[in-house]
Amino acid sequence: MFENFSIPVESKATLVSMVCPHFNGHDNDAETAASLRELRELLRTLGVVAQSEHIQQRKKLEASTMIGKGKLEEIAEVARAEDSTFLVFDFELTASQVKNIKKITGFEAIDRCSVILEIFAKHAHTREAKIQIEISRLEYLLPRLTTFWTHFTRIRGGAYHKGGEGEQQLELDRRMVRKRIEHYREQMKEIVVSREQQRKRREKNVVTAAIVGYTNAGKSSLMNRLCKVHVVEEDKLFSTLDVTCRTLNPESRPPMVMIDTVGLLQNLPASLISGFKTTLDSAETADLLVIVCDISDHNHEKHLQVTIDFLKELGIGDKDRIIVFNKKDLLASPDENLNAIIMLRTHPHSFLISCHDPQDVKKLREFIINFFLNQQSHYDLFIPYEQGEAHAMVLSKTNVMSQVHHQNGIFYRIRVPDFIIQHLGVSRYILSQDDPRRSEF
Structure with missing residues (x-):
């Protein structure tokens, strides 16, 4: 009873947009065309064939249909000729506008928000x-x-x-x-509430790096290579909607965990923004943000800015971060390569890589691991033999640099983040700087 128009798989669609700065922020044909390219990719993700595009220049909106009646009739003729199933508008439509457009054109009209919702519904698993x-x-x-x-x-x-x-x-x-x-x-x-409890338990035992960025920037591919595991990766928008966690360095104590998050999108409908913020809350608690940007995309600068602005909205714009300009293997011209170098120089702590280049992935992985290691402090401890639980905590939760057996216990020199040491229950065994027993090391 409540379902809106369902988007048929393997159907055909005619695309409609407009240049109207006061409405959708597209100041010129280039920005509108870029948004339509993105809409094509969204439809491809649903298995829909996007056909012709129609852009109308407008100084003010037509309240009943958004664009003019004459233009709609013209679009309808083309849509019938190319055997389209429906019209897709690259902006949000009201109920009355959908009804009026169908009355004029004879075609079902759906908007960008409907397309995104359909993708989300099909790709959500948790x-x-x-x-x-x-x-x-x-x-x-x-x-x-x-x-x-x-x-x-x-x-x-x-x-x-x-x-x-x-x-x-x-x-x-x-x-x-x-x-x-x-x-x-x-x-x-x-x-x-349940997730917050899980997060607090996890914070006591791991350090995390959250992979964030525009949709289809190659986040899942990067996670696969960094963690040497398989996460679903497809050349489609929003192939990842559920948060995925994988271990970056199993040998490290505490474990270093990578978190793959949902991709971002510009001009998100208001009804979806809260959903995006919910799925990105893992980025809020991460120790490091890894922003991934598709350097081969002509709109990479705008995509990067969308990501940075969204992180600011979450209140984590100043969190430690690196920027990974991915897909360098798709740069086709000297100008594109020069622009990539300029982007590297413009953004500190940035990398230009291809997920398909093992050396690039290795260097990035080493940087992230070293970042976490550099956040750790050294501690010297002396733990009596009978304190079995304390020994177990040190050996399983910290990086033991050296250990010396003594008549009454074991001296440990460990490396661990400060916040972890507080949760291990071994603080009373830490040797002060002037403790003479430190000479045992």
């Missing part, structure tokens, strides 16, 4: 991701419910604005959708 996407979908659907009862009211003869049967059912549906949203939000609260 309970948390599925619930968050369902909340976003229902919030998007709620103000559009009128569309689904227009036809009902007409054929039943209900007085739509006089308390007719259609209007009564519409209000019932709205209440039901609001109730479902509230139900899912309560479930999300429980998940957030």
Whole structure:
């Protein structure tokens, strides 16, 4: 009853956008064309063939249809000629606009937000991701419910604005959708509490680096190479929606863990922004941010800025970070290579790599490992033999540089992050700087 237009797989779509600075921030055809390229990739992820593109220059919006009626009729002719199934608009549409566009063109009209929601729904696997996407979908659907009862009211003869049967059912549906949203939000609260408890336990035992960046920048591919494991990697937008954790260096104490996060996107619909922030909360607690940017994309500078701005919104813009300019193997011209070098010089602590070059991956991996090692402090401890649990903690949770057996216990020289030592329960065994027993080392 509540489903909006479902996007058929292997269907064809005609794309529509406009240049209207006061509406969508596209100041010129180039920016609009770049956004349409991204929309094509989104549709490809759904298995939809994107066909012709139509861009209208507008100084002000047409309230009923966004773009002019004449332009819509022209687009409809092309769409029929190329056998399109529906029209896709690269901006958000209201329920009445969808209805009016269909009346003029004869085609179903869907917007960018619908496309993204469809991708999210198909790619979410964990309970948390599925619930968050369902909340976003229902919030998007709620103000559009009128569309689904227009036809009902007409054929039943209900007085739509006089308390007719259609209007009564519409209000019932709205209440039901609001109730479902509230139900899912309560479930999300429980998940957030549980995840926070897990995070606090994890913080006591590991250090983390979160991989963040624009969608399809190669984050999952990079994680696969760095951690020498397999995480799903596809040449599609939003192939990763669920947070994935993998160990970077199993020999290190504490373990160094990489976290792969959902990709970002410019011009995100409001109903999806909260969902993105929820999935990116692992970046908030990470010890290091690894920002991945596709240097071969013509809009790489804008994509990088979208990522940086989003991190600032999360309140972690000043967290330790490195920038990885990925896909250098796809740079095709001297100008592109020169631009890549300029980007390296512009951004401190940045790397130009290809995930397919083992040497590039090795250098980056060594840098990240050394970053964590440099965050560690040295401690000298003396632990009596009978303190078995303390010995176990030191041996399993710290990097033991050396150990010397004594008549009454063992001297340890260890390297470990300061915040970890506080959770190990061995602080009372730390030797002060003037302790004469330090000479044992």
